[in-house]
Amino acid sequence: MRIVCTACSCLCDDIVIEGGKVYHACRKGYNLLRGEREVNTVDGEKCDFEKAVKSAIDVFGNAKRPLIFGLDNVNCETQKLALKLAKNSGAIVADHSTLSCGELIKLAISRKHATLEEFRDRGYVSIYWGSNPHNGIPRHLSRFTYYPRSGKRQRGYEEDRFLVVVDVRKSETAKIAEKSKSGLFIRVEKDSDLIDSFLKALEGKAGKYVEVARALKEMEKSDLNAIFGGSGLYFGLNGGLESFEGMLDRLADLNVHFIPANTKANMRGFVELMLKETGSLCYDFGEGEACSLKEAFSLCDVALIVGADPFRTVPWTISSMIREREVILVNSLKSVTGRLCGSRVKISPEISCFSGGTMVRSDGVEVRLSGGGKERSDEAVMLSLLNQEV
Amino acid sequence: MPSPLDIYKLLPKTNCGKCGEKTCMSFAFKLLSGERKLEECEPLFSPKFEKNRKKLEEMLAIVEKAKETGLIVNEELCTGCANCIVSCPVHVEKDPYNAAMGRGIEMDEPILRIEDGVVRVVNLSLCRRYGKERTLCVVCRENCPTDAISFVEEA
Numbered sequence: 001m002r003i004v005c006t007a008c009s010c011l012c013d014d015i016v017i018e019g020g021k022v023y024h025a026c027r028k029g030y031n032l033l034r035g036e037r038e039v040n041t042v043d044g045e046k047c048d049f050e051k052a053v054k055s056a057i058d059v060f061g062n063a064k065r066p067l068i069f070g071l072d073n074v075n076c077e078t079q080k081l082a083l084k085l086a087k088n089s090g091a092i093v094a095d096h097s098t099l100s101c102g103e104l105i106k107l108a109i110s111r112k113h114a115t116l117e118e119f120r121d122r123g124y125v126s127i128y129w130g131s132n133p134h135n136g137i138p139r140h141l142s143r144f145t146y147y148p149r150s151g152k153r154q155r156g157y158e159e160d161r162f163l164v165v166v167d168v169r170k171s172e173t174a175k176i177a178e179k180s181k182s183g184l185f186i187r188v189e190k191d192s193d194l195i196d197s198f199l200k201a202l203e204g205k206a207g208k209y210v211e212v213a214r215a216l217k218e219m220e221k222s223d224l225n226a227i228f229g230g231s232g233l234y235f236g237l238n239g240g241l242e243s244f245e246g247m248l249d250r251l252a253d254l255n256v257h258f259i260p261a262n263t264k265a266n267m268r269g270f271v272e273l274m275l276k277e278t279g280s281l282c283y284d285f286g287e288g289e290a291c292s293l294k295e296a297f298s299l300c301d302v303a304l305i306v307g308a309d310p311f312r313t314v315p316w317t318i319s320s321m322i323r324e325r326e327v328i329l330v331n332s333l334k335s336v337t338g339r340l341c342g343s344r345v346k347i348s349p350e351i352s353c354f355s356g357g358t359m360v361r362s363d364g365v366e367v368r369l370s371g372g373g374k375e376r377s378d379e380a381v382m383l384s385l386l387n388q389e390v
Numbered sequence: 391m392p393s394p395l396d397i398y399k400l401l402p403k404t405n406c407g408k409c410g411e412k413t414c415m416s417f418a419f420k421l422l423s424g425e426r427k428l429e430e431c432e433p434l435f436s437p438k439f440e441k442n443r444k445k446l447e448e449m450l451a452i453v454e455k456a457k458e459t460g461l462i463v464n465e466e467l468c469t470g471c472a473n474c475i476v477s478c479p480v481h482v483e484k485d486p487y488n489a490a491m492g493r494g495i496e497m498d499e500p501i502l503r504i505e506d507g508v509v510r511v512v513n514l515s516l517c518r519r520y521g522k523e524r525t526l527c528v529v530c531r532e533n534c535p536t537d538a539i540s541f542v543e544e545a
Contacts, residue, residue, distance in 0.1 A: 014494035022506050024494030026470035030507025120492065134535045138471040147476040147533070148492035157477065172535035179532065
């Protein structure tokens with residue numbers, strides 16, 4: 001059986017499950033497929049899927065200020081239903097995008113950029129800025145950017161690719177760039193200084209980071225280069241993306257595109273939907289206005305967590321607030337949140353790899369997922385909550 | 391991984407030649423590459439060297455795991471990124487539309503394959519480091535971000 005992996009935003013479509021073994025999936029993908037499954041429970045008591053959903057309907061129905069959090073690892077269809085549910089119930093809706101790559105995805109949506117397949121076939125310089133794909137998107141380099149021999153780039157990383165890693169530490173990806181003759185590692189202290197160095201180098205002047213001159217020289221050789229921005233870039237810029245955007249405008253002459261390197265499988269789908277429906281990434285339908293993630297967690301009385309593990313991924317000062325709330329956890333795999341938050345209801349739906357529907361990859365390409373057994377999927381849970389029936 | 395010098399230090403260092411090698415250092419190198427066995431060193435099995443022999447047995451246990459090309463994969467470090475698979479020159483030649491392009495490998499007898507989230511050695515006899523025409527290829531090791539791949543003789 002061939003499936004699409006939904007463990008990260010690479011959405012690898014070449015995963016094969018045969019004879020009980022999983023082929024071609026990275027460790028992240030394997031863990032999603034073979035990790036320990038969550039158990040359906042109500043108030044700590046094991047129960048069947050239907051009873052857990054029914055209890056979730058009751059708990060959510062009694063909520064005065066519900067929060068729907070997560071959603072960046074579920075398909076677009078579930079996200080749309082969640083938004084509808086939020087509109088009907090006056091809930092607050094949020095995912096991880098306000099914490100990390102949301103603004104970068106917004107930036108990418110506002111600009112024209114190549115797809116990952118186009119980059120695989122034509123791309124030359126890949127700049128991973130504030131991103132360590134080795135951790136979050138393990139097959140990014142081997143499938144799309146540095147290693148593939150494809151299209152115009154048949155000599156692969158040996159002669160047809162150039163890798164630049166911008167990071168505050170020597171990450172695993174940085175080590176590859178540093179030891180390769182076709183690579184460059186720039187250890188930054190302040191991202192704004194690096195932006196300044198790029199702008200100065202374009203005018204033929206030397207900035208703080210003299211290495212950028214070589215990166216620019218390499219860019220001149222190709223009609224397609226890209227900056228893959230990760231959460232480190234967003235944090236490094238302190239939220240202010242204007243100067244970075246200005247630099248991208250200047251680099252457009254060197255055919256530099258910007259593509260986000262977010263890790264959550266369908267964060268881009270969520271951001272696109274939220275921008276279309278609300279204009280913001282975290283929205284309070286009860287008040288009819290945008291809010292912060294901290295407000296979202298502090299204001300709610302019931303938290304519906306879908307396909308997420310906030311105790312692991314959201315700062316403790318924010319996520320710990322839901323310990324005193326009623327929590328409905330919809331997650332296929334065992335999670336830190338599931339273990340520590342004393343959820344009222346835990347629902348273990350089918351893994352999103354088999355749920356069917358679509359997800360949006362980090363480059364904005366819609367990918368159709370395998371399967372379609374919607375009986376016990378995230379989508380089925382959301383539909384039950386919306387219709388208030390199992 | 392032990393180094394040849396680590397092994398040499400524990401050998402009798404008499405260059406007696408009973409093993410067929412001219413020097414104990416040469417024997418140490420060949421122990422590491424799997425071409426020689428500890429049993430071939432007669433003096434080492436005398437009571438005088440018993441302590442050293444036990445240490446050597448422990449030290450060389452990892453070498454037993456090594457394949458004929460001396461390739462060792464530490465599965466605990468591997469994250470299944472597939473950089474090794476895509477960069478392998480044999481894969482590139484024999485599977486140009488899948489492995490070479492970054493897709494899951496489809497060739498009949500791959501050298502390496504990602505299985506259950508980590509890289510596994512499937513068919514080492516195709517590796518360029520193997521056989522009479524062998525070359526000192528280190529591409530898979532050089533492109534591993536976690537140093538999960540190593541070769542015996544480099545240790």
